[in-house]
Amino acid sequence: MEVRVEGLVKRYGRVTALDGVSLGFASGGLTAILGPSGCGKTTLLRSLAGFVAVDGGRILFGPEEVTALPPQARGTAMVFQHYALWPHMTVFDNVAYGLRLRKLPDADVRRRVERVLDLVEIGRITGVMQRRPAELSGGQQQRVALARALVVEPRVLLLDEPLSNLDAKVRQRLRAEVRRLQKAVGITAIYVTHDQEEALAIADTVVLMNAGRVVQSGSPQEIYSRPESAFTAEFLGVSNQLAGIAEAGGVRIGAQRLPYAGAVRGRATLIFRATDASLATDEEEAAPGHTLLRGVLEERLFLGSVYRHYVRVEGETIMVDGTEPVEGGPVTVRVPVAKLQVYAA
Amino acid sequence: MNRAVLGWAGAGGIAFAILPWYATEDGIFALGWLSKYPLDRAAGPALVQALLYERLSLLPVLPLLLAPLAIRRLRGSGARSTLLLTVGASGMTWVALQGFAVGGQPGIGIGGLVVGAALLMIFCGGMAAKGAFNGDRFVSGGIGAVVALVVVFVFYPVSRVLVGAVLDNSGAFAPREFWTKLSAREVWGLDCLVSSAGCGVAWNTVLLGVLVAASSTALGLAFALIVTRTEFRAKKALRVLTVLPVITPPFVIGLAVILLFGRAGAVTTFIESAFGVVPSRWIYGLPGVWLAQVLAFTPIAFLVLIGVVEGVSPSMEEAAQTLRADRWRTFTTVSLPLMRPGLANAFLLGFIESLADFGNPLVLGGNFHVLSISIFFAVVGAQHDSSRAAVLSIVLLVFTLGAFYAQRRWLGRRSYATVTGRGDSGLHPPLPVSVRRLVYATALPWAVFTAVIYTMILVGGFVETWGRDHRFSLRHYVAAFAVDVTEFGLIWKGAAWNSFWTTVEISAIAAPLTATLGLLTAYLLERQRFRGKEAFEFGTMLSFAIPGTVIGISYILAFNTPPIELTGTGIILVICFVFRNMPVGVRAGIAAMSQIDRSLDEASLTLGARSLTTIRRVILPLLRPAIVAALVFSFVRAMTAISAVIFLVSANYDMATSYIVGRVENGDYGLAIAYCSVLIAFMVAVVLLIQLVVGRRRLGRRAPTAVSLEGQPTSSL
Numbered sequence A: 001m002e003v004r005v006e007g008l009v010k011r012y013g014r015v016t017a018l019d020g021v022s023l024g025f026a027s028g029g030l031t032a033i034l035g036p037s038g039c040g041k042t043t044l045l046r047s048l049a050g051f052v053a054v055d056g057g058r059i060l061f062g063p064e065e066v067t068a069l070p071p072q073a074r075g076t077a078m079v080f081q082h083y084a085l086w087p088h089m090t091v092f093d094n095v096a097y098g099l100r101l102r103k104l105p106d107a108d109v110r111r112r113v114e115r116v117l118d119l120v121e122i123g124r125i126t127g128v129m130q131r132r133p134a135e136l137s138g139g140q141q142q143r144v145a146l147a148r149a150l151v152v153e154p155r156v157l158l159l160d161e162p163l164s165n166l167d168a169k170v171r172q173r174l175r176a177e178v179r180r181l182q183k184a185v186g187i188t189a190i191y192v193t194h195d196q197e198e199a200l201a202i203a204d205t206v207v208l209m210n211a212g213r214v215v216q217s218g219s220p221q222e223i224y225s226r227p228e229s230a231f232t233a234e235f236l237g238v239s240n241q242l243a244g245i246a247e248a249g250g251v252r253i254g255a256q257r258l259p260y261a262g263a264v265r266g267r268a269t270l271i272f273r274a275t276d277a278s279l280a281t282d283e284e285e286a287a288p289g290h291t292l293l294r295g296v297l298e299e300r301l302f303l304g305s306v307y308r309h310y311v312r313v314e315g316e317t318i319m320v321d322g323t324e325p326v327e328g329g330p331v332t333v334r335v336p337v338a339k340l341q342v343y344a345a
Numbered sequence B: 001m002n003r004a005v006l007g008w009a010g011a012g013g014i015a016f017a018i019l020p021w022y023a024t025e026d027g028i029f030a031l032g033w034l035s036k037y038p039l040d041r042a043a044g045p046a047l048v049q050a051l052l053y054e055r056l057s058l059l060p061v062l063p064l065l066l067a068p069l070a071i072r073r074l075r076g077s078g079a080r081s082t083l084l085l086t087v088g089a090s091g092m093t094w095v096a097l098q099g100f101a102v103g104g105q106p107g108i109g110i111g112g113l114v115v116g117a118a119l120l121m122i123f124c125g126g127m128a129a130k131g132a133f134n135g136d137r138f139v140s141g142g143i144g145a146v147v148a149l150v151v152v153f154v155f156y157p158v159s160r161v162l163v164g165a166v167l168d169n170s171g172a173f174a175p176r177e178f179w180t181k182l183s184a185r186e187v188w189g190l191d192c193l194v195s196s197a198g199c200g201v202a203w204n205t206v207l208l209g210v211l212v213a214a215s216s217t218a219l220g221l222a223f224a225l226i227v228t229r230t231e232f233r234a235k236k237a238l239r240v241l242t243v244l245p246v247i248t249p250p251f252v253i254g255l256a257v258i259l260l261f262g263r264a265g266a267v268t269t270f271i272e273s274a275f276g277v278v279p280s281r282w283i284y285g286l287p288g289v290w291l292a293q294v295l296a297f298t299p300i301a302f303l304v305l306i307g308v309v310e311g312v313s314p315s316m317e318e319a320a321q322t323l324r325a326d327r328w329r330t331f332t333t334v335s336l337p338l339m340r341p342g343l344a345n346a347f348l349l350g351f352i353e354s355l356a357d358f359g360n361p362l363v364l365g366g367n368f369h370v371l372s373i374s375i376f377f378a379v380v381g382a383q384h385d386s387s388r389a390a391v392l393s394i395v396l397l398v399f400t401l402g403a404f405y406a407q408r409r410w411l412g413r414r415s416y417a418t419v420t421g422r423g424d425s426g427l428h429p430p431l432p433v434s435v436r437r438l439v440y441a442t443a444l445p446w447a448v449f450t451a452v453i454y455t456m457i458l459v460g461g462f463v464e465t466w467g468r469d470h471r472f473s474l475r476h477y478v479a480a481f482a483v484d485v486t487e488f489g490l491i492w493k494g495a496a497w498n499s500f501w502t503t504v505e506i507s508a509i510a511a512p513l514t515a516t517l518g519l520l521t522a523y524l525l526e527r528q529r530f531r532g533k534e535a536f537e538f539g540t541m542l543s544f545a546i547p548g549t550v551i552g553i554s555y556i557l558a559f560n561t562p563p564i565e566l567t568g569t570g571i572i573l574v575i576c577f578v579f580r581n582m583p584v585g586v587r588a589g590i591a592a593m594s595q596i597d598r599s600l601d602e603a604s605l606t607l608g609a610r611s612l613t614t615i616r617r618v619i620l621p622l623l624r625p626a627i628v629a630a631l632v633f634s635f636v637r638a639m640t641a642i643s644a645v646i647f648l649v650s651a652n653y654d655m656a657t658s659y660i661v662g663r664v665e666n667g668d669y670g671l672a673i674a675y676c677s678v679l680i681a682f683m684v685a686v687v688l689l690i691q692l693v694v695g696r697r698r699l700g701r702r703a704p705t706a707v708s709l710e711g712q713p714t715s716s717l
Helices: A041-049 A091-101 A106-119 A138-150 A168-185 A196-202 A220-225 A230-235 B002-018 B046-052 B061-073 B077-101 B110-129 B137-165 B175-182 B201-229 B235-247 B252-261 B266-275 B286-311 B314-322 B327-356 B359-364 B371-380 B386-410 B433-460 B475-481 B497-527 B533-545 B548-559 B570-593 B598-606 B611-640 B656-665 B669-694
Strands: A003-012 A015-025 A030-034 A056-061 A076-079 A156-160 A188-193 A205-210 A213-218 A239-247 A250-253 A256-259 A266-273 A278-280 A290-302 A307-313 A316-322 A329-336 A341-344 B463-465 B469-472 B483-486 B489-492
Touching: A003 A041, A015 A041, A015 A056, A015 A205, A015 A213, A030 A041, A030 A168, A030 A196, A041 A076, A041 A156, A041 A188, A076 A138, A076 B598, A091 A106, A091 A138, A106 A138, A106 A168, A138 A168, A138 B598, A168 A196, A188 A196, A196 A220, A205 A220, A205 A230, A213 A220, A213 A230, A230 A239, A230 A266, A230 A341, A239 A316, A250 A266, A256 A290, A278 A316, A290 A316, A307 A329, B002 B046, B002 B061, B002 B110, B046 B061, B046 B110, B061 B077, B061 B110, B077 B110, B110 B137, B137 B175, B137 B386, B137 B497, B137 B533, B137 B548, B137 B570, B137 B611, B175 B386, B201 B235, B201 B286, B201 B327, B201 B371, B201 B386, B201 B433, B235 B286, B235 B433, B235 B611, B235 B669, B252 B266, B252 B286, B252 B359, B252 B433, B252 B669, B286 B327, B286 B359, B286 B433, B314 B327, B327 B371, B327 B386, B327 B433, B359 B371, B359 B656, B371 B386, B371 B548, B386 B533, B386 B548, B433 B669, B463 B669, B475 B669, B489 B497, B497 B533, B497 B570, B497 B611, B497 B656, B533 B570, B548 B570, B570 B611, B598 B611, B611 B656, B611 B669, B656 B669
Parallel strands: A030 A188, A030 A205, A076 A156, A156 A188
Antiparallel strands: A003 A015, A003 A056, A205 A213, A239 A250, A239 A266, A250 A256, A266 A341, A278 A329, A290 A307, A290 A329, A307 A316, B463 B469, B483 B489
16 A cells, blocks of 8 residues: 655644655555654654644545544554553453454454464464463563554554664564564555664665654665765764865865865865774875875774774864774874765755 | 434434423423323423424424434535534524523423433534544534533533622612622621621631641641651551541531530530639630631642652752752752642642531531631521622632632642653652651641541440530430331331431432543543643533532522422432532543553554544553542542532432531531441441452553542542
8 A cells, every 4th residue: 555645734833743744655665754853753653643633735545535534544553662552451352452343253353363473473472362461571562562553454554663662682673573574464664763773774765854844765775875965964873074165176174175076165064974984193195085184082982893083173073983992192084085975054 | 424413313303202391290200291291281292392382482493403314415524514513503502592581481301401412412413524523523522512511510500600699689680789799898897807806708718718728738748748758657547547538528527626625525524624614615716617627628638748749759859969968958958849839739729628618617617707608698597698699609709719720820830740650769868857856746646636536426426415424325326327127127217317318329320420421521631632622621620619509509590490490309419419529530530541551542543443442442441440439439529518418408308418417506416426427437338348349450551550549639629
């Protein structure tokens, strides 16, 4: 089922949560909606579910417009951050709830519940169907919640930060699991998260939102390696920003000047990732395809896999990651030209 | 959409054609009307009334009811919803207008009721069809029903008081008389400042309210600090205090105070024999009423303040301590300021309670008059001046509504209490030594005093004649509760049985209705978003701030004559209880529902369940403890109410509390106190029984905990 929204607007008093959002969600694809808190991503998801009445725009499921339909008539299913399993029902009753509403015969209900519990890989826990949700671990509860959503074969599966309540290890494993399930079932899924790593790992398409608007959307690779704005570059990965003046053939940053061949002119923001840069202590000539920035190393943190160096360049502090520690003092930061982005400020 | 609306239209049409339009003698369940049905002038349905008895003003209702049946012929949902809205609105307006305007009609009966409900639901169906309330018909109907009920049974009667105030007793418009009565010296006089004559009732009332509120807040805080911040051993026993006001009829404390300090009281006679002090009537007046009210309302302040004191996040206090504040500085600079909004809240609650209290000033007031009593005597006394009662009601209403408004607008958003329910580990620091001593020195003697008072209540009924003959005697209990076993079965011979069974019956009918209405309102407030919600909430909570005496007089003014004629019936008592106690049900429901994460309903809705199904399958099962609490609470409150009830009782429907007050006025303290003990014992038994039956079953995370009367907002307004 292809899902489209056109010009969605939602205001809460003076705050505009959705400011004319238009998007298409591919049938059978997993789309991650990513953004900082307050960017409107949850409002977008909840307006798709029908819990938020939008002030303008249209929502279409395939050819059908559902903008005015109440939640129960939309044929979606939702997985919540806090699982939202009903504590007074057993696991079986939770999962069977939607099927019973559809007045399926008991035998069918039983068969489908068993199948879906196997699918989410908790069917083999002994007596799981007769347990109460509180007797399961967080990860298991979220699997039950997924089963409850999938069992009714919804037109669209909505996931609202489903993994953010779990600890890191379980989160990593369930992430792969969710993607496998979604592909196995072939359902259109929309996944809200504020974790950029999670979005990149799980999605076919990533939609980045900020301040109620879509900033950029595309495949994870695209959005990661070809950010179209300073915001995207900044949000995806640990990035450095330097303010400068772009001219023909170069960018001036304070007293330093870097070669530059792009089209931006005037006040500009220069962005590169901490992982793309490297450090050298000695004065060196720029290797082909690289550019150099001089600065002073102020501090160094050990992060486990890398050392993070804080370097003061022309009054601003930037970060450079490296596998080897570098001692303090004057240093040279080496950045591949291809990884350097310049945006008009 | 269409089917339910058509169903209502059909029901309305059928009611119009076959149900008796007017109220029948002895009520619809007595079935006496059946013998005269359907062609009789009294028992006939609207159709018969219109055709045979020329009550043609009823006739326009029929085409309105039938109009929705034509809905399928209309094209476009816009035209359909407009039709429904027009039909519903004009139908309701017409029924109400003709009820008031066309004279010579009896009160509305079952037929009129069903037709009115049908028109209301047609209107709500139209609202939902227009897209209001997200198009949810259940929500639309629920809001419509609650609004209609509150308008008819709270706003309409209160407006009758307002109107009654500017009319003289013959019903003519008399603004000058209104002004004379409002500004009268006995209301606002300040003679007490310069002479020995008493001040006006308004000042008396405010003075008493402020004194009682200040004392009960201070004592309540002392108790709350002991329970939450000290190592005091008998904390559990102190917590029992919080249940007492729930099960005690408000004037019982006043009775016990008389047994102690009255002219023949235990303390008085002891002091007379020991020191030769001549007994006087000093207790009758401000001291006595103050004492009784502080005794009665301290537990309520205690209950409120436990939450406040516990709500102060320990980490804030720990933060102060790590910055080298000692216990005293931490308490005075962090803990106490953080409690300030809660203290103000308790003060205002105490103020409202004191103003609304009727029983204690009646029993102990003497020559010290307060508004609630003056209103009562203006109606039932020799003066029988109902316009004066209405004027005084307005004064009282302005006071309580002012306090209520202040409590909600000014304090509502200024609570610092941390209510996240998680993440705040840590322990409250112990109290500074000086504070602890002070708190012990005030609270513990008071607790002992309270215990003595309750002992008096239990013992008082077993004494021959209090103050004169202290021999053990069962004669009061025999007089009140004797049962004869004869060959015809049990005969309830005691004088109290009649009012006792009436009370139990009326309370048992009112309780489920109160709980239903309260929880429905709570659901709408907690789970739905709609325009005008603030006004809706204010309206539903309003009756909390309307003193019982005002409700009582307003019901008499509003429901004594057609179109709604209810005085002298049991129904008016039931209705009175439902709307007086509804705010408590609403609060309990909101408190419980706010603990159930909204995503639990949303999960159900996305899976295709309608809101009614979601309520039934998800919310209600999780709310079970709250439902039971609301049931118990409204039952018990109905059994102990007095202020409104005393206006509404009749020979057929006498209530326990008004019977007891009658005994007290005749000086028959022994029987009165015996009856009180039985009532208290009965209610304790009911509460315990229900706790036992429901049990303390716990549900998983995010579910409310077991039934408990602690933590319920209480009030004996």
